[in-house]
Amino acid sequence: MARYSLLSQLALRSIFRNTRRTILTILLIASCLAALMFTDAMVRGYMKSMVSITTSTFLGEAQLHHAQYRKNNDVDKYMTDVERIESTLAASPKVQYVSPRVIASGMVSSSENVSAGAVYGIDGEKEAQVSKIAQAIVEGEYLSGKPQELIMGKELADILQVSLGDRIVVTISQANGGELSQELFRLSGVFSFNDRLMDSGLLFINIDKAKQLVNIDGVHEIALQLNDKAIVDQQDDPFWHQFDDKDIEFLGWKALFPQISSMVDMSGFSTLIVSIIMYILIALGLINTMFMSIYERHYEFGILLAIGTRKSQLFWQIIKEGFYIGLLSIAAGLILGYALSYWGSIHGITLGESMEISGVTLNEPIKLIMSHLTFVELALGILTVTIVACLYPAIHASKLQPSIAMRKT
Incomplete structure (x- = not known):
């Protein structure tokens, strides 16, 4: 238990050895999370506005016609x-x-x-x-x-x-x-x-x-x-x-306007695509940060390995560093993303009076719709990506040879 506590203390100290780099990394990940939250809320609000404008402006939610x-x-x-x-x-x-x-x-x-x-x-x-x-x-x-x-x-x-x-x-x-x-x-x-x-x-x-x-x-x-x-x-x-x-046709708006229905059904893919792009950016940024940190500590790692530190302990120390960076990033990202999404849910986003998509003119402000469950899922996704991204640097650090590592200053 004491061993794991010591690893946690070392990991916390290590991530702030270069405070500027760590803060920039946290800001990068937090901004990505905030962007994902805002995008998800925006897409939900946009879809609701599209449906509302389509059905309540004039057309109605259902219609009857001669067949x-x-x-x-x-x-x-x-x-x-x-x-x-x-x-x-x-x-x-x-x-x-x-x-x-x-x-x-x-x-x-x-x-x-x-x-x-x-x-x-x-x-x-x-x-x-x-x-x-x-x-x-x-x-x-x-x-x-x-x-x-x-x-x-x-x-x-x-x-x-x-x-x-x-x-x-x-x-x-x-x-x-x-x-x-x-x-x-x-x-x-x-x-x-x-x-x-x-x-x-x-x-x-x-x-x-x-x-x-x-x-x-x-x-x-x-x-x-x-x-x-x-x-x-x-x-x-x-x-x-x-x-x-048989001469009467009775249909809801999804059957009457399939192009709008298709957009609503595919709206979830928008957040998924943006999420994948953001996760890749986070992974690449974090891998770069962790490798820079490892290269700066080659001599230190060589000493630790020479005095008997297990390679698995070194591996878990790097993983914990990524975990703590992820936690700090999530905290900052949730605050920023929630603030932006809440502002958009109150004031709305205006796309312009002549903005027309699939024959529907968005003549009303789009009020963002926040899904707290989705926000939690996005945050957990970010945390998972940060841990996975640290696997490669952690494996690299655990494979260092003490004699070679101590030659590097």
């Missing part, structure tokens, strides 16, 4: 018996809010210009519970139910050179025949999502007027927000198969 609608967004493919579908969904404890929509492509024109756009007919009250259109209004008012109301994106309003109260003519192709239908509206509100596609290509009118324009007695889409978020990963759950009608 053939999504192939070509065909205006003729719409769902009937909407009241039954809505009442069934509303009765489910897994559903929070429901919003029906009528969708048609058309031309929108003012006295100054003409542009193409997607016309959405919505129920203003229900839609406000599912999406953030109401919160995105920057001028005028949200839909109140008046027949001739219309709201559009800020960029589209700039293209048409219109302001609140101006007349807007909407022209669309009707379902079941394709005849053109025109209607005059008044611009009642302007929204801005800081998303180029939405702000320049969408306009919203009241759903009853949209049904009249498109000439249908039904809806093209029903968007949902869910109480049970986890059910999106459970496509075999009876919840997704409660409509026996």
Whole structure:
């Protein structure tokens, strides 16, 4: 026991024989750990923001369509018996809010210009519970139910050179025949999502007027927000198969937007790749530091071996030096990494208003999400790497020949 205590004391004294080098090594390892913690929290926050923006801005966490609608967004493919579908969904404890929509492509024109756009007919009250259109209004008012109301994106309003109260003519192709239908509206509100596609290509009118324009007695889409978020990963759950009608397609956001789902599934690899790179840097830096320390103490090691010190004791002394450097580095890294991650979780990281990835514009600050279990795993990983990295220098030191080592000063 005394022998191991003596080895520990020698190891602690040895790592501070060259204080500057040891501190620089500790700072290197601590910075790597802090970077790993920050990266992990950033990736978690980024993925959550991507999902939140995708599902809560407008699209919803689940949608129902006619089974053939999504192939070509065909205006003729719409769902009937909407009241039954809505009442069934509303009765489910897994559903929070429901919003029906009528969708048609058309031309929108003012006295100054003409542009193409997607016309959405919505129920203003229900839609406000599912999406953030109401919160995105920057001028005028949200839909109140008046027949001739219309709201559009800020960029589209700039293209048409219109302001609140101006007349807007909407022209669309009707379902079941394709005849053109025109209607005059008044611009009642302007929204801005800081998303180029939405702000320049969408306009919203009241759903009853949209049904009249498109000439249908039904809806093209029903968007949902869910109480049970986890059910999106459970496509075999009876919840997704409660409509026996073969003409209805009911899917969660992961099935509707597979590119976002793939990014979420692969997000763990980002931290893994960064971890491998950081671990290699730590190992190389520590090996260099330990060999420099060993070369400076060749004469000392030669004396120790000459007076009877076992090679295994020399081996374990080097390992303990690496262990203590690892512990000090972890303590400093955890403090630094936690501080940075906590700051990011409070204030968020802004990537810019026009940052677009996989068709999703990151128009909100990314709030970092800390996983304390992952932080502990990363710290233990760093400690393991420091010990493993010391094996090569320790083996080298244990193989020194006393007669040769004592010749070196």
